[in-house]
Amino acid sequence: MKQFLTLDDLPNLHQAISDGILLKKDPYAFEYIGNRKTLGMLFFNPSLRTRLSTQRAAQQLGLKTMIMNFSNESWNLEFEDGIRMGGLSSEHIKEAAGVVSQYCDVLAIRAFASLTDKEKDEQEIVLNSFIKYSNIPVINMESATSHPLQALADAITIKENNLIKRPKIVLSWAPHPKALPHAVGNSFVRMVKQLDFNFIITNPEGYELDPKITGDIPIINSQKEALKGADFVYVKNWSSYSNYGKILRTDEEWMLTKEKMKITNNAKFMHCLPVRRNIVASDDVLDSDDSLVIEQANNRTFAAQVVLKRILENG
Ligand code: CP
Secondary structure, three states: OEEEEOOHHOOOHHHHHHHHHHHOOOOOOOOOOOOOOEEEEOOOOOOOOHHHHHHHHHHHHHHHHEEOOOOOOOOOOOOOOOOOOOOOEEEEEHHHHHHHHHHHHHHEEEEOOOOOOOEEEEHHHHHHHHHHHOOOOOEEOOOOOOOHHHHHHHHHHHHHHOOOOEEEEEEEOOOOOOOOHHHHHHHHHHHHHOOOEEEEOOOOOOOOOOHHHHOOOHHHOEEEEEEOOOOEEEOOOOOOOOOOOOOOOHHHOOOOOOHOOOOOOOOOOOOOOOEEEEEOOOHHHHHHEEEOOHHHHHHHHHHHHHHHHHHHOOO
């Protein structure tokens, strides 16, 4: 594997899930593989889990890490070609990517959506510019449109906790006071589509994810109807896609509560974190034994380890 931008870069998701579970049992089994190599981690947005789990994954593979926060530590980068740089940007991506790739063997990048310009966000300018102007592999640590490391960790978590042949998985929109990107929802959909699950999405009208990604997956506007018989409930907020980046409603009606969980088949609760308590989900859901959120975060390490190992094995 030469790069990891979306889940499609994994040749076999089932194999990647199994590899993650094996690495979890013996995290240092491939400690030699990253010897004398460095992972550069570039953040254009904040992170807790992604930063620490990817760093831990790297360490368990013997890699050294370098971390740069572009929001407050580095020069403002210019991504447009041929521009006269008379504004705020002090350095062009051509030099920055060329320089960084001298210091590192693999790059991991986090660069969220602007949520103001759909076309630009879908071009994934930050990720694609680093790919274009660096000559080393690039890993997506959440881009404008996808968060594949989260989706792989979620797939590992479902595999570990699933007791039946074809579980019902529900992806439910939830309220949030801020406009959030679609990346987690998109990658979760892409992941579940590759596995043989009974899958349904529920969201209020106007909050449909990109139809190019959801395809023929059933989408219903009744959360209660969707939750009936669910084995896993994955809750996540995203802003409107059709009315790009806009918040259409913030009311509590869609918050996941213990009462709603009673409609399910004793479902496990999932969320990528960070989560706003008593807005996205109630305390009693998050604190219940059915919540998998801490396990999901733990599995981020092994998802990152699977991806890093494959990239390192590629030479
Ligand atoms: N789930 C996730 O990506 O968490 P962070 O934003 O804290 O990295």
